[in-house]
Amino acid sequence: MGESVAEATITNWLKEVGDKIEADEAVLEIATDKVDSEVPSEVSGILIEQLFGKDDLVQVGQTIAIIETEGGELVPIVKEAVAAEVVAEVTKTVDAAKESVAAPVDFSDSEKFLSPLVKNIAKEEGVSVAELAAISGTGKEGRVTKNDILDYVKNRTSQPAVSAPVVAVQKPVAAPVAQKAAPVSVSGGDEIIEMDRMRKLIAGYMVASVQTSAHVQSFIEVDVTNIVKWREKNKNAFEKREGEKLTYTPIFMEAVAKALKDFPGMNISVDGDYIIKKKNINLGMAASLPNGNLIVPVIKNADQLNLVGMAKAVNDLGGRAKAGKLKPDDTQGGTYTVTNVGTFGSVFGTPIINQPQVGILALGAIRKMPAVIETPEGDFIGIRQKMFLSHSYDHRVVDGALGGSFVKRVAEYLEAFDVNRDV
Numbered sequence: 038m039g040e041s042v043a044e045a046t047i048t049n050w051l052k053e054v055g056d057k058i059e060a061d062e063a064v065l066e067i068a069t070d071k072v073d074s075e076v077p078s079e080v081s082g083i084l085i086e087q088l089f090g091k092d093d094l095v096q097v098g099q100t101i102a103i104i105e106t107e108g109g110e111l112v113p114i115v116k117e118a119v120a121a122e123v124v125a126e127v128t129k130t131v132d133a134a135k136e137s138v139a140a141p142v143d144f145s146d147s148e149k150f151l152s153p154l155v156k157n158i159a160k161e162e163g164v165s166v167a168e169l170a171a172i173s174g175t176g177k178e179g180r181v182t183k184n185d186i187l188d189y190v191k192n193r194t195s196q197p198a199v200s201a202p203v204v205a206v207q208k209p210v211a212a213p214v215a216q217k218a219a220p221v222s223v224s225g226g227d228e229i230i231e232m233d234r235m236r237k238l239i240a241g242y243m244v245a246s247v248q249t250s251a252h253v254q255s256f257i258e259v260d261v262t263n264i265v266k267w268r269e270k271n272k273n274a275f276e277k278r279e280g281e282k283l284t285y286t287p288i289f290m291e292a293v294a295k296a297l298k299d300f301p302g303m304n305i306s307v308d309g310d311y312i313i314k315k316k317n318i319n320l321g322m323a324a325s326l327p328n329g330n331l332i333v334p335v336i337k338n339a340d341q342l343n344l345v346g347m348a349k350a351v352n353d354l355g356g357r358a359k360a361g362k363l364k365p366d367d368t369q370g371g372t373y374t375v376t377n378v379g380t381f382g383s384v385f386g387t388p389i390i391n392q393p394q395v396g397i398l399a400l401g402a403i404r405k406m407p408a409v410i411e412t413p414e415g416d417f418i419g420i421r422q423k424m425f426l427s428h429s430y431d432h433r434v435v436d437g438a439l440g441g442s443f444v445k446r447v448a449e450y451l452e453a454f455d456v457n458r459d460v
Contacts, residue, residue: 044096045068046069047066047092047095048073049065051063051075052065052084053084054084054086056084061077062077062078064084072363072365073235081107083107085103085104088153089102089153090154092176093182094182152182155181155182155186158190168189169186173185235332243389246392250390252389252430253429253431254387254427254429255444256427258424259451259452260421262422263456265422267454267456268285275348282352283348284351286351287344287348288454289375290347291342293320293447294340295446296446296450297340298340300439300442303373303395304318304373307433307434317370319338319372319373321334321335321375322355323377324354324358326361332368334354334368335371345460371394374388374390374398375399376388377399378400378401378427379401379402382402383402384401385426385427386427387399388427395430397428398428398429399426399428400424403422403423403424404424405420405423406423426444426448428440428443
């Protein structure tokens with residue numbers, strides 16, 4: 038899952054109990070808060086038990102299933118006395134493993150869908166079928182989750198065994214206050230479409246970010262004529278030599294990484310009343326997915342990459358994002374985010390901060406513009422390639438002097454780009 042990923046939700050079992058599984062064959066699908074991925078089996082064998090159900094939240098390191106491996110034919114190869122000892126040891130190990138994960142309890146009388154984990158907790162805590170039926174689940178379609186049953190058991194110690202339903206509410210970081218939605222008028226010709234899981238998560242993050250951070254924006258116009266000329270001159274040779282396309286994005290990312298080193302006060306996060314200064318510069322790169330959703334893969338240690346390395350990182354993450362092949366760790370650990378609104382023709386934008394970061398930079402479209410050109414011989418009007426940088430920052434911890442100075446430094450790096458630079 039990656040070092041910075043702690044938990045995931047099971048979204049679908051691809052194999053059922055009794056199915057034969059080959060090594061490296063996908064057994065189930067999981068989802069973190071940003072990425073969906075498959076979990077392959079490490080061995081060949083028969084799936085004999087699923088310890089979690091669909092929509093259950095699982096911590097990294099937990100046992101999620103038991104697979105019976107096909108190792109019986111190895112026993113006859115060993116001498117009789119040794120074989121008996123090996124079989125006894127294997128049996129002891131298997132029994133201990135089954136005890137550690139606990140077999141699911143049969144709550145066949147319950148009309149609710151109950152995951153194996155919930156059943157195990159109910160059995161250990163002596164929760165009856167009637168009590169389970171009285172619990173209002175917070176999971177999908179009202180399913181009882183692990184937190185629901187644990188909260189019920191905790192509250193039951195001071196209440197009768199069967200009482201009013203106990204509703205468990207998981208409070209996320211900087212969660213928005215629940216508000217009653219205004220009624221929506223639906224006519225006969227309207228189509229009602231439920232948001233997919235990722236869109237629901239994005240919606241929650243956006244609302245939470247706006248309610249958490251005091252968003253302020255600074256805008257600056259940048260002359261990128263030298264960058265446009267340099268790229269046009271070098272893009273074909275670069276692609277032929279490196280096998281990679283040379284876009285504007287790695288050039289902008291390089292400038293942002295340099296500016297973050299100059300202004301480390303932008304490379305921070307907020308945790309309550311504490312400010313955390315980040316040691317590494319990990320740049321998030323907002324990318325659109327074919328289904329219209331958004332994801333932010335992260336370029337780790339971006340300040341340590343040269344332009345070639347940055348181009349390869351940008352192309353790799355962007356390509357895998359579109360193909361749906363990002364790994365969970367690819368979206369973790371970002372310290373600052375860049376989004377390219379110019380891709381869709383926008384001149385500038387007001388992006389929402391990617392929590393718990395404190396800043397995000399939007400890159401506007403590059404356009405040919407008439408501009409005043411200052412020369413020793415006087416001022417002239419000429420055609421220049423220009424764009425806007427839009428910097429959103431968290432006014433709780435970043436004031437206008439820092440937020441404005443940072444985006445100005447990015448602009449200075451871009452305008453000072455050496456048109457004769459070697460790639």
